[in-house]
Amino acid sequence: MKVLKKKHGFLIAISLFFMVAGLMFVPTKAMAQTTQGDVALELAELLGFEVTTAQEAVWAIEAVGIIPKDEGKELTEATPDFIGGWKISTEATPDFIASLYSAVNNAINKGTLIPPSVLGNASALVAAAATSAGMASTTAVEAVVAAGGNQASASQGASYGTAVGPGQASTTSTAVTPITPSGPDVVGTPSPSE
Numbered sequence: 001m002k003v004l005k006k007k008h009g010f011l012i013a014i015s016l017f018f019m020v021a022g023l024m025f026v027p028t029k030a031m032a033q034t035t036q037g038d039v040a041l042e043l044a045e046l047l048g049f050e051v052t053t054a055q056e057a058v059w060a061i062e063a064v065g066i067i068p069k070d071e072g073k074e075l076t077e078a079t080p081d082f083i084g085g086w087k088i089s090t091e092a093t094p095d096f097i098a099s100l101y102s103a104v105n106n107a108i109n110k111g112t113l114i115p116p117s118v119l120g121n122a123s124a125l126v127a128a129a130a131t132s133a134g135m136a137s138t139t140a141v142e143a144v145v146a147a148g149g150n151q152a153s154a155s156q157g158a159s160y161g162t163a164v165g166p167g168q169a170s171t172t173s174t175a176v177t178p179i180t181p182s183g184p185d186v187v188g189t190p191s192p193s194e
Helices: 002-030 036-046 054-063 094-110 122-132 137-146 151-164
Strands: none
Touching (some): 036 054, 036 094, 094 137
């Protein structure tokens, strides 16, 4: 009887080991990486664009001056995966998010982009897009802050992005307003009609 209990206990221990070991590896394989295309779709949706593909999202985003850079150089490779500064199927790394933050911040400063009121600035907007696309909120916030963004705003944006999740971001007003400067020294001043 004692031998049976020992064998039974040994089998249970071995079974538990393999179950735990299997669980440690399954989530890593099951988790899909967040791509730049995923982030583009979420950003376009947050900005009020009606797009269905990453390619459409990138075109809409680039139309308002958001062109991330790769290692300080704009991407110019002409392949289906490369559009302007975007590599659609490439993983969205913290360096990419930092570059995206800079591009969004520049577009806001130039007046070609007005962020949705619920997010308010580049830090919140980029963190929201990254997290709603599936990036860990800590990673998104750290990348935005490393690029010079505001910690509190990035955290707020990441919380928003986590709450809405992929494909659910919505804003109630159009977030993009093209602006035409009225003189050589005036940049980003909206006309009264806008």
